[in-house]
Amino acid sequence: MDKAALTAQRTRTMQLEHRIDIAAPAACIFRIYQDVQNWPTWDPDTKRATLDGPFEAGSRGRLTPTRGNAVPMVLTRVVRDSCFTVESRIPFFCMLFEHELVPAKGMTEVIHRVTFSGPLTFFLGKMLAKQVNAGLPVTLRRLKALAESETAIGAGL
Secondary structure, X not given: OOHHHHHHHHXXXXXXXXXXXXXXXXXXXXXXXXXXXXXXXXXXXEEXXXXXXXXXXXXXXXXXXXXXXXXXXEEEEEEOOOEEEEEEXXXXXXXXXXXXXXXXXXXXXXXXXXXXXXXXXXXXXXHHHHHHHHHHHHHHHHHHHHHHHHHHHHOOO
């Protein structure tokens, strides 16, 4: 049994994290995050995303992955130009998607973290971890390309 599966079995949680540096201000990246209906343009694992309200904590919507059924989502934490968290729950399983923006010299470090929890973590978490670990780097590279192109456009380059 691998380490992630053992951790999931013992604690009923599993966490995955990927990072990238983007040559764009946090505010530019956060504007991309706020445009929920266009998440599929930079997140290839998202087929469709909707939000029934403003981009603030407590707003609810739905997310349809490219493989799988639509799931409800709720923004549980939103700090403008800094971070936001999306939670999706199905019976006996929760997926928490954290997005952090950390300003650095002329760059922004972008951190995407996914936490699975609940009694079905051992089964679903192990199955989804492989997909998430393969998909997050692609998502971050596409977010980087979009943010850096928008920064260049905004600077008149």
